[in-house]
Amino acid sequence: MTAKPTSAPPRPGGLLTLGPDGPGEAPRAAASTPRSPAPRPLLVDLALAAVAVGFGLSVGIALTATSHQQLAAPGGVALFLGNVTGLAGTYLALVMVLLISRIPFVERVLGQDTLLRWHRRLAPWPISLIIAHVVILTIGYAQAARTGILHEIGPLVNGFPDMGIATAGFVLMVAVSIASLYPIRRRIKRENWWGLHLFMYLALALAFAHEIVLGPSFVGHPMTQLVWSVAWAATAGLVLTYRVGLPIVRSIRHGLVIEEIRPEGPGVVTVILRGRHLERLAVSGGQFFEWRFLARGMWWQAHPFSISARPQPPYLRLTVKCVGDFTTALARLPVGTRVALEGPYGTFTTHALRTRKVALIAGGIGVTSVRSLLEDLPKGTRPVVVLRASSEEELILREEIAELVKWHGGRLHEIVGPRTAQPVEHLAELIGDLKKRDTYVSGSESFVMSVTRLLALLKVPQEAVHADVYAM
Known part of the structure; x- marks a missing residue:
């Protein structure tokens, strides 16, 4: 079962990736492609410290934006609390986005499982704070106008710039959050849940403008406006770079296509991919990619599958268990189907x-x-x-x-x-x-x-x- 040295590429179906039998020689594939870079925990510690400092500054800005005179006015306390909860909730929402933005040096240390777990545990806090922000501000404006809370909703939404789109963003955010509750979430297919979750990005984008235009922490404070805008732009840039740009670049560079699909066991198939420049694909044994098979009805879904062998250029291999609609359809894809990849991810190395x-x-x-x-x-x-x-x-x-x-x-x-x-x-x-x-x-x-x-x-x-x- 040992692969012998040969000038011709190995047969895809025989991807065993063992090297020559000589003593002291390493498995063949392990010597042919680079491993993923080593984790750098110090960078992650610095990033986490920066996030903590940022949260403190966000709350501090909100706390210092209201004067004693404003607090003493009708509705002043509610407006103050609404401002604090709004800034704190929005900042934590940005942190949630950063946790799943696939930043490489963070992924290598913490791993996607840990980051997703943190993301889920953090999720109730920003949405709760933002709901509190909306409710408390409505109470504050009603007290200031000496009117009823329900009566104040219309003037609040229609009478201030950018409040209409902010309200739409809030409704979207609440809807996605309700769908995230476990009894509902477990009834939704993974691919449908992924599509639904994208609306959270839209919800945050719709909420941005009203903060800068109306927030007491920002009105009349150009430097604070600039810093907050840069934080939002940096978050968006990281998401676009590591979740969109880099996967597209790598997928084009490697040009993966299905070379062979063969049964491996009951309900299990091995997928052999052929690609270009796989000697430049830095991946360690034990890692996985998010795979996107560019076929009708499947191209918009990305699914995580571990590699079942180190790359052996020009081949890359994954082995998949058919447990749902997607994986069952995957097993029937024709040779030549193009494949996009995102990653590698995972700390199981x-x-x-x-x-x-x-x-x-x-x-x-x-x-x-x-x-x-x-x-x-x-x-x-x-x-x-x-x-x-x-x-x-x-x-x-x-x-x-x-x-x-x-x-x-x-x-x-x-x-x-x-x-x-x-x-x-x-x-x-x-x-x-x-x-x-x-x-x-x-x-x-x-x-x-x-x-x-x-x-x-x-x-x-x-x-x-x-x-x-x-x-x-």
Whole structure:
């Protein structure tokens, strides 16, 4: 199963990516393409500090924008609180956008899973503050005009510049937030949810103008207006650069097309892509891309799939489980279909290694990231690899993994059958010295959670556990 040196490119269907059999030589693909850059935690620490300072300044600007005389006037306290909640909520909304703007040096340290988790946890705060801003300001203006709250809504929306579009933005924001509630969110297909979520960008854009034109923190303060405008422009620039511009440039540069699609197991297919300049594609084993297959009805959707082998120019490989409409349609795409990519993403790489001893645990389709990660492991790690599947047929890529484990001088264990018959506690017996190893776990959310809970019970250091959750 070892690929021999050859002057001709390897057959796509035989992408095993093992190098020559000579002693001390690395797997072939690992030597042929660059890995993703190493994480730089200091830059992330500085960025997080800047975000905290920015929040403090935003609240500080709002607190100092109102005089004692204005506070004492009818509705003054409500108008003051409305200004504070509005600025704080808008700033946190910008932070939410930054968390998912795919800034490379942040992604390499924290990973997309962590950033998405922070994004979801932060989300209730800006929307709650912005709702409070609208309600409290309406109360304040009603008190100032000595009229009823409901009666004040019309004059407030129609009587001030840019309030109409700001109101439209607010309605959009509330609608997207309601759709984000878990009981509703879980009923929406991923691709439909992605399209709906884009309206949050529009909502924020519609809200911008009224802040500058009407906000007491900005009216008559040109420097504050400039700084706030630059913050918005910088956020928009980062989103456009890393979520739009860079993916387009990379997709054009590499010109990926489907070369072959072949069945790998029950409901699983391997997709071989052919492209240009893949020797310049910096990606580490264990990482994933957001893939966009440019076919009718699919081109507008981007889905995350891990590479199942390091690039072997001119080929790149991913292995996909067919669990929904998109992946089922993907398996039927014709050869020659163009493919766009965004990434790579993920911290499930050898950059996270703390020791020379490694355990790799994969459940089901989670084997794909373990397969590519094995190519990157440094010599002498002697990994212990555990593959978990419900049936023999679901142990995909097992021959390739066996060859890589053998090359590294490691051990391979295969666990087949229902989880009740083989509980995760059995892993401790198979591996033996988990406390001394870096442990990589990949698979479904339930599988990863059960394994990481076991590792916590065994007092494996948290920093030695690296997880890659496959959202099904």
